[in-house]
Amino acid sequence: MTPVLDLPTLWAFVIAFAVFAYVVMDGFDLGIGILFPFFAPGPERDSAMNSVAPVWDGNETWLVLGGGGLMAAFPLAYAIILPALYAPILAMVLALVFRGVAFEFRWRDPGHRRYWDFAFTTGSVVATLAQGITLGALLQGIAVEGRSYAGGWWDWLTPFSLLVGVSLVIGYALLGATWLVMKTEGAVQDHSFRLAGKLAIALIGCIGLVSAATPFLNGAYYERWFAWPQVLFTAQVPLLVGLCSGMLLVSLMRRWEYWPFLLTLGLFALCLLGLGVSMFPHVVPNAVTIHEAAAPHSSLLFMLVGASVLIPIILSYTGYSYWVFRGKTGHEGYH
Amino acid sequence: MFDQFDALLLARFQFAFTLSFHFIFPSFSIGLASYLAVLEGLWLWTGREVYLNLFKYWLKIFALAFAMGVVSGIVMSYQFGTNWAVFSDKAGPIVGPLMAYEVLTAFFLEAGFLGIMLFGMGRVGRKLHFAATLAVAVGTCISAFWILSANSWMQTPVGYTINAAGQFAPQDWWAIVFNPSFPYRLVHTVMAAYLTTALVVGGVGAWHLLRERANKGARVMFSMAMGMISVVAPLQILAGDMHGLNTLEHQPAKVMAMEGHFASHPEGAPLILFGIPDQEAGTVRYAIEIPKASSLILKHELNAPLNGLDTVPRENWPYVPVVFWSFRIMVGLGFAMLTLGVLSLWARWRGKLYDWRPLHGLALAMGPAGFVAVLAGWVTTEVGRQPFTVYGLLKTAASASPLEAPAVAASLLTFIIVYFIVFGAGTGYILKLMSKPPHRSETGPEAGPDHPIRTAGITPAPSVDPTRTLGVEA
Numbered sequence: 002m003t004p005v006l007d008l009p010t011l012w013a014f015v016i017a018f019a020v021f022a023y024v025v026m027d028g029f030d031l032g033i034g035i036l037f038p039f040f041a042p043g044p045e046r047d048s049a050m051n052s053v054a055p056v057w058d059g060n061e062t063w064l065v066l067g068g069g070g071l072m073a074a075f076p077l078a079y080a081i082i083l084p085a086l087y088a089p090i091l092a093m094v095l096a097l098v099f100r101g102v103a104f105e106f107r108w109r110d111p112g113h114r115r116y117w118d119f120a121f122t123t124g125s126v127v128a129t130l131a132q133g134i135t136l137g138a139l140l141q142g143i144a145v146e147g148r149s150y151a152g153g154w155w156d157w158l159t160p161f162s163l164l165v166g167v168s169l170v171i172g173y174a175l176l177g178a179t180w181l182v183m184k185t186e187g188a189v190q191d192h193s194f195r196l197a198g199k200l201a202i203a204l205i206g207c208i209g210l211v212s213a214a215t216p217f218l219n220g221a222y223y224e225r226w227f228a229w230p231q232v233l234f235t236a237q238v239p240l241l242v243g244l245c246s247g248m249l250l251v252s253l254m255r256r257w258e259y260w261p262f263l264l265t266l267g268l269f270a271l272c273l274l275g276l277g278v279s280m281f282p283h284v285v286p287n288a289v290t291i292h293e294a295a296a297p298h299s300s301l302l303f304m305l306v307g308a309s310v311l312i313p314i315i316l317s318y319t320g321y322s323y324w325v326f327r328g329k330t331g332h333e334g335y336h
Numbered sequence: 337m338f339d340q341f342d343a344l345l346l347a348r349f350q351f352a353f354t355l356s357f358h359f360i361f362p363s364f365s366i367g368l369a370s371y372l373a374v375l376e377g378l379w380l381w382t383g384r385e386v387y388l389n390l391f392k393y394w395l396k397i398f399a400l401a402f403a404m405g406v407v408s409g410i411v412m413s414y415q416f417g418t419n420w421a422v423f424s425d426k427a428g429p430i431v432g433p434l435m436a437y438e439v440l441t442a443f444f445l446e447a448g449f450l451g452i453m454l455f456g457m458g459r460v461g462r463k464l465h466f467a468a469t470l471a472v473a474v475g476t477c478i479s480a481f482w483i484l485s486a487n488s489w490m491q492t493p494v495g496y497t498i499n500a501a502g503q504f505a506p507q508d509w510w511a512i513v514f515n516p517s518f519p520y521r522l523v524h525t526v527m528a529a530y531l532t533t534a535l536v537v538g539g540v541g542a543w544h545l546l547r548e549r550a551n552k553g554a555r556v557m558f559s560m561a562m563g564m565i566s567v568v569a570p571l572q573i574l575a576g577d578m579h580g581l582n583t584l585e586h587q588p589a590k591v592m593a594m595e596g597h598f599a600s601h602p603e604g605a606p607l608i609l610f611g612i613p614d615q616e617a618g619t620v621r622y623a624i625e626i627p628k629a630s631s632l633i634l635k636h637e638l639n640a641p642l643n644g645l646d647t648v649p650r651e652n653w654p655y656v657p658v659v660f661w662s663f664r665i666m667v668g669l670g671f672a673m674l675t676l677g678v679l680s681l682w683a684r685w686r687g688k689l690y691d692w693r694p695l696h697g698l699a700l701a702m703g704p705a706g707f708v709a710v711l712a713g714w715v716t717t718e719v720g721r722q723p724f725t726v727y728g729l730l731k732t733a734a735s736a737s738p739l740e741a742p743a744v745a746a747s748l749l750t751f752i753i754v755y756f757i758v759f760g761a762g763t764g765y766i767l768k769l770m771s772k773p774p775h776r777s778e779t780g781p782e783a784g785p786d787h788p789i790r791t792a793g794i795t796p797a798p799s800v801d802p803t804r805t806l807g808v809e810a
Contacts, residue, residue, distance in 0.1 A: 058406065059447040066439045068413050073436040076428025076503065083417025083424075084737040090418055091747045094411045095754050101407040102758050105400065109765055148425055148501070154743040296429040297505040304433045311440040318448045 008302065009295035012074040013284070015308060017277065019067040024269050026060035029053065029262075032177020034100060034125025035170060037118060039196060045189050046118065050104075052184040057104070059319055061097070073304055077148060078284040078294040085143045085150040086135050086157050093131035100124025129173050130166040134158075137165030140279065141218050145288040161214055168207035172269065175200040179262035197261055198253050204265075205246045208272065212239065215279055219287060222279045235278055242271050344736050346744040347419040350751060352718075354411055356711055357755050361405030363710045366480055366526065367533025368398045369473040371560075372453075376469050380462060386552050393553065393774040394537070397766055399454055402446075404762045408755075419744065423725050423735035430496060430504050430512060431486045438482035446475035480526055488518035491717070491727050492586045504726070516586055520579035521717075527572045528713065531673060532706025534564040538676075539703020542696040544773045553774030555690050562689065562699070566677030573670055577633070583720075584634055587727060589648045590720035593659040595630055596620045597644040605630040605642035610664070613656045618645065620660075654722040662715040669709040676702055 030053040040046045072079040083090055099120045107117035138157035145151055178197035182190055216223040226235050245267045252260035282290045295301065372394055379387035413435070416424050424432075452460060452468035460468075495511030496504040506512055541558030544551050584591045592598075596608045598618040607629030611620035631640040645653055676698060683689045721727050725735040 058403075058450070059444070061406075061410070062439065062443050062447050065410060065413050065443060066436070068417070069432065069436045069439050072416060072424055072428050073432025076425050076432060077501075079417045079428060079432075080421035080425035080737075083414065084421045084739060087418050087737075087739065087743055087747070090414055091750070094414050095750060097410055098407045098754060098758055101403065102762060105403050106761060106765065110761075149421060149738050151738070154740055296432065297499060297503065299506045299509070300429040300433050303506065303509050304436055307437055307440055311444075315440070315444045315448070319444075 008298060008305065009074075009291045010282075011305065012070075012295065012301055013281075013291045015305075015312075016067060016070050016074060017273065019063055019070055021270065021273055023060070023063035023067055024273075025266055026063060027057070028173045028269070029176040029180035030057040030060060031100075031125045031129050032173040032175065032180065034121050034177075035129065035174045036177050036181075036196060037122045037125070040189070040192065042115075042118070045192070048185055048189050049181060052181060061101070064097075070304075074296055074301060075284055075291065075294040076296055078289055078291075080148070081143060081145055081150050081285050081289065082139060085152060086138055087154055089131040089134045089138070089157055093128050093135070096124040096127035096131065098124075100128060125173075126170060129170045133166035133169030134162045136169070136276075137162030140165070140215060140276070140286065142286045143288065145285060161218065164207070164214070165211055168204070168211055171200055171203045171207055172265075175204050175265050176262070176269075179265050183258055183262050194253065194256060198250075201246075201249050201253060201261075201265075204268070205250075208242060208246075208268065212242075212275065215275075221283075221287060225278055225281075238271060238275050238278065242268065242275075245271060342741040343739050343744050344733055346741060346748055347736050347739070348732065350419060350744060350748045351415060353748070354408065354415060354751055354755070356714070357759060358405065358408035358412055359710065359714060360707055361401050361408060362476070362479070363525075363529045363532050363707070364536065365398060365401050365405055366476045366529035367531075368394060368401065369469075369476045370530065371533055371537065372398060373466075373469050373473040374560075376466050380466060386556050389774055390553050390557055395454065397769050400762060400766050400769070402450070404759060408759075411751075417737075418747075419737055419739070420725070420735050421737035423730065426503050426730060426735075427490070427726055428503070430489060430506050433506075434482050434486040434489070434513070438479055438486075442475045442479035442482065445478070446472050449475070477526065480529070481522065484522045484525055485513050485515070485518055488521045489513075489515045490725060491521075491721055492517040493726050493729060504729075517579075517582055520575070520582045524572070524575045524579045524713075527568055527575060528706070528710050531565065531568050531572060532710055534561045534568065535673070535699075535702055535704075535706040537561040538565065538699045539701075540770045542699035542703075543770075545690060546693065546696050546700065548773055549690060551773050551775075557774070558696075558699070559684075559689060562677070562680035562684070565673055566681050569670070569673040569677045573674060576667075576670065581634065587721060588643065589645065589652065589654060590659070590717070591634070592643070592645045592648070593654045593656045593720055594663040594716060595634075595642075596623070596656065596660050597630070597642060598656070599646055600642065600644040601631070602641045604628040604639040605634075605644075607633065611660075613660045615653075615656050652723060654720050659716055659720045662712040662719070665712040666709050666716060669705050669712070672702065672705065673709075 033049050033053055037046060037049065040049055068079075071082075101124075103117040103121040103124060107114050107121065110117065134157060138159070141159060141161050143150060143152065144156065175197060178193045178200055181193035182197060185193065216226050226232070245264055249261060249264040249268070252264060280286055282292070284291045284294050372391055375387050375391040375394070378384070379391060416431075449468040449471040452465060453472050456468060457465055489512055492515050493504070494515050495506060495508040497507050499505040537557050538561030541554045541561055544554035545558055548554065580591065580594075595605070596611060596613050597605060598613075598620065604627070606625035606627045608620055609624045609626065611623030611625075613620045628638045631642055632638055634640075634642065645656070679695055679698070680689065683692045683695050689695075723732050724730060725732050
């Protein structure tokens with residue numbers, strides 16, 4: 002359980018970071034798409050959309066880095082996982098196409114705004130559901146023979162993967178609602194508080210169900226979570242999840258504005274940590290480790306040079322852009 | 337076996353379909369980003385309002401084209417894994433880092449500065465805004481750099497070894513990035529993007545000149561576009577010729593297919609202008625040819641011997657009819673562009689640039705020619721390197737994912753439906769913007785009271801507050 006910090010391990014962390022950055026940044030704007038039908042057409046919807054308008058395009062770039070980084074650093078894993086999850090991944094990219102342009106087109110074409118709003122919501126829900134199913138299907142394991150996927154094209158569809166998919170939809174919706182709590186005022190904020198309360202309870206239930214099911218998906222997971230003395234460390238994860246959940250509910254009841262969003266992010270971080278505990282050092286559970294999947298040393302090194310210089314630069318100008326658009330959003334946009 | 341073949345063919349078709357759609361947008365936005373930088377630079381330098389108005393006019397169109405390029409690009413970045421898993425496993429260690437560098441150096445840069453470019457004019461100083469425009473323009477070129485490096489490496493692979501797992505392992509990154517065909521391909525593609533944009537700008541200018549001859553914005557954009565074409569079109573033909581010689585050196589079978597040389601010509605090869613290639617019989621029927629001209633073009637010598645496809649094992653032939661015809665479409669359009677450029681020079685010399693209506697008609701008709709030429713050129717180079725994904729080393733048939741045909745068929749159908757709805761609507765909106773003439777006090781996609789602020793994408797013209805202009809009084 003003491004990972005040696007060699008290049009493949011380092012790259013596993015970089016990609017985990019890209020995935021988390023993606024969840025942190027795109028999660029709430031997908032969530033706003035999911036919640037769109039709950040907001041009234043007109044100022045409520047416009048205000049919700051304005052709150053993510055300045056940043057969503059940059060947010061989505063992290064998904065490209067996650068996919069591209071996986072191909073570059075762990076080509077074997079990329080080559081096994083993507084065909085195995087063919088349908089959900091293509092559903093995700095197509096949903097993102099619809100959602101992205103709906104964002105663009107709804108303002109340009111008031112006559113068809115209803116349809117573009119529908120496309121925005123459907124795109125957000127489908128993309129999120131597909132991401133969750135992808136994760137669930139990965140966790141439950143993928144059939145591998147030699148260097149390629151050996152299952153059918155419906156293997157990903159199980160009750161467990163659907164459960165993870167639905168959980169992620171609820172989770173992103175909660176991120177969206179708590180983001181709006183932070184970024185809006187008045188009626189939209191009240192509405193968001195009410196939605197966030199319900200979603201928080203639903204998400205905590207989902208995390209419980211997924212966590213309870215995961216150790217029993219395969220023996221190795223059970224071993225990693227409950228072997229002695231490792232359990233002393235791993236037990237901290239559910240404890241922290243409990244603590245985080247409690248604080249989230251309190252913060253929502255007391256109508257704190259910033260904490261609900263941050264605590265929801267905390268829950269996501271803990272879930273990712275839990276995922277890491279279950280899977281490490283495998284990248285395809287039970288089949289391929291990060292060392293087996295890693296690209297040759299020269300590839301990893303070549304990219305690491307660039308990544309270590311460029312990622313901090315990217316983070317700083319992304320931070321700057323969030324700073325420029327800080328504060329509450331009205332439905333009238335920023336001035 | 338039969339199923340597998342079907343899945344392969346469907347996967348190839350899917351790749352060609354999604355990439356053709358995707359490629360249209362960057363080949364327009366690379367040139368347009370540079371054009372916008374030039375317009376803003378001219379405005380800052382001369383202070384002439386017409387440049388600012390043109391900047392705002394094209395900015396709205398750029399925003400739409402850019403957004404569609406982004407969403408169709410996300411599809412591409414996942415398609416390597418879904419449909420071409422074996423390729424990803426084997427070539428990922430080389431192609432992957434090149435594409436990762438594209439994301440790190442170009443995508444984030446563009447996404448980061450697009451916001452200021454689109455909405456920042458009232459918010460930041462003029463110079464900072466110009467810097468943002470330059471950053472976006474540079475970003476599009478950096479993007480082209482990495483993507484063409486990756487593509488060129490697949491065409492002319494060097495700097496690798498094959499490791500125990502059967503992967504291409506990088507040995508010399510310098511050699512990989514600057515592989516033998518890369519400089520030619522980069523220059524040829526970026527110039528194609530500039531020509532494409534110039535033709536669109538020229539076409540739009542011509543359309544408005546035909547309807548409103550005194551429109552100042554239309555005059556300026558038409559003049560700039562024609563100037564660009566008359567300079568770049570001849571350079572592009574030169575670059576294309578050099579690229580062809582490079583291809584002859586590294587991918588001779590592709591040139592044989594382009595030229596329709598099934599048979600070897602030991603004493604000087606003719607240039608086949610037109611004909612109907614017959615892949616089965618290995619001959620070009622009804623050929624109209626110029627004796628010895630092919631040798632003259634490719635070897636600069638009338639009697640130089642040229643090998644034909646008969647020197648290549650038949651299973652390594654590209655599909656000749658497609659390459660033969662797409663090449664002719666590209667070259668034909670290239671010479672049409674040259675003609676347009678020369679005619680515009682003549683009109684300019686005679687002082688009739690804004691009055692000679694046949695020229696405007698021709699420019700209007702040629703408006704979309706760049707897109708057709710770019711796609712034809714891409715077909716030439718990609719079909720011409722078949723049957724390989726990594727030239728000479730990895731066959732296309734051995735690159736595909738282990739997928740079942742129904743999966744690929746279903747996804748292909750979905751792609752076709754989604755793309756036609758989404759990009760159909762987008763193209764419609766772009767054409768609507770282009771159909772309006774450029775005017776004084778042109779509004780950009782600035783945020784106003786009734787519409788959103790955006791970092792990427794568009795804000796609708798109807799909701800832009802007409803009383804508010806960007807950074808300058810009308």
